[in-house]
Amino acid sequence: xxxxxxxxxxxxxxxxxxxxxxxxxxxxxxxxxxxxxxxxxxxxxxxxxxxxxxxxxxxxxxxxxxxxxxxxxxxxxxxxxxxxxxxxxxxxxxxxxxxxxxxxxxxxxxxxxxxxxxxxxxxxxxxxxxxxxxxxxxxxxxxxxxxxxxxxxxxxxxxxxxxxxxxxxxxxxxxxxxxxxxxxxxxxxxxxxxxxxxxxxxxxxxxxxxxxxxxxxxxxxxxxxxxxxxxxxxxxxxxxxxxxxxxxxxxxxxxxxxxxxxxxxxxxxxxx
Numbered sequence: 001x002x003x004x005x006x007x008x009x010x011x012x013x014x015x016x017x018x019x020x021x022x023x024x025x026x027x028x029x030x031x032x033x034x035x036x037x038x039x040x041x042x043x044x045x046x047x048x049x050x051x052x053x054x055x056x057x058x059x060x061x062x063x064x065x066x067x068x069x070x071x072x073x074x075x076x077x078x079x080x081x082x083x084x085x086x087x088x089x090x091x092x093x094x095x096x097x098x099x100x101x102x103x104x105x106x107x108x109x110x111x112x113x114x115x116x117x118x119x120x121x122x123x124x125x126x127x128x129x130x131x132x133x134x135x136x137x138x139x140x141x142x143x144x145x146x147x148x149x150x151x152x153x154x155x156x157x158x159x160x161x162x163x164x165x166x167x168x169x170x171x172x173x174x175x176x177x178x179x180x181x182x183x184x185x186x187x188x189x190x191x192x193x194x195x196x197x198x199x200x201x202x203x204x205x206x207x208x209x210x211x212x213x214x215x216x217x218x219x220x221x222x223x224x225x226x227x228x229x230x231x232x233x234x235x236x237x238x239x240x241x242x243x244x245x246x247x248x249x250x251x252x253x254x255x256x257x258x259x260x261x262x263x264x265x266x267x268x269x270x271x272x
Contacts, residue, residue: 001019001020002017002018002019002020002021003019004017023200024199024203025196025199025200025203026199027192027195027196027199028192028196029196029200030193031188031189031190031192031193032046032047032189033186033189034047034048034049034185035048035049035050035051035182035185036178036181036182036184036185037049037051037148040053040054041053051147051148051149052147054146055142055143055146055147058139058142058143058146059143061139061142061143062136062139062140062143064139065132065135065136065139066136068132068135069129069132069133069136072127072128072129072132073127073129075125076124076125076126076127076129077107077108078108078122078123078124079108079109079110079122079123079124079125080108080109080110080120080121080122080123081110081111081112081118081120081121081122081123082109082110082111082112082119082120082121083111083112083117083118083119083120136156137155137156137157140154140155140156141154141155145174148174148175148178149174149175149178150173150174150175150178151174153175183216183218186216187215187216187218190216191214191215191216194211194214195211195214198211212255213255215253215255217251217253230251233247233250233251234247243263244259244263245259245260245262245263245264246259247263248262248263
């Protein structure tokens with residue numbers, strides 16, 4: 001079914017748009033994929049919003065702090081004041097002589113008019129970059145927190161060394177919880193599309209077996225130590241704490257009946 005609306009929310013039927021089409025599939029041939037967060041912009045909307053939607057102020061704060069820090073560095077350049085005697089002169093076309101400037105774009109060298117003392121004088125302003133860097137870091141941490149990534153996601157410090165997957169999970173607990181929420185919301189969409197794809201293939205005459213219940217197994221090996229978890233589960237299978245079919249069901253995505261049939265003659269698949 002296709003429904004079209006104008007800017008005022010009124011139902012319209014534009015020319016060339018098919019209002020209904022029979023796909024021949026019991027499964028929807030599309031899926032709504034959206035972040036697993038509430039839509040705070042439009043009440044009761046079936047559509048989602050960006051994870052950055054509630055962090056616009058934080059993004060502006062990051063931009064402001066960055067611009068302030070860069071402006072501080074640019075404006076804090078060393079200034080050199082030179083006496084008149086250090087400049088060459090040239091005729092100005094009116095019979096007089098004027099000093100030759102270093103260039104209009106130069107903002108570090110200045111001429112001391114009518115001065116012969118202190119031929120060269122340097123002035124270096126005190127930079128406040130350390131305080132501004134702290135403000136910039138707070139803005140980045142706030143941005144990460146409001147986006148659901150955790151305060152360490154955009155942090156500039158505490159990086160630069162190798163971490164284990166366990167350390168990553170411990171330092172990014174908010175991010176891990178957020179990932180799980182998004183995976184839970186995405187699983188149904190992926191399974192529905194797969195079912196629709198198989199149904200479409202059958203409609204084209206391709207002989208495919210029934211897919212049964214589709215499960216989605218997400219690989220978080222970058223964040224979690226999958227190898228270590230598998231090794232731990234294998235040790236528990238060998239110790240008789242879990243069944244071999246439970247291991248296959250968890251790591252190979254097999255349903256219980258298939259996992260039991262395959263693991264029935266495998267080592268470590270004894271009954272408790």
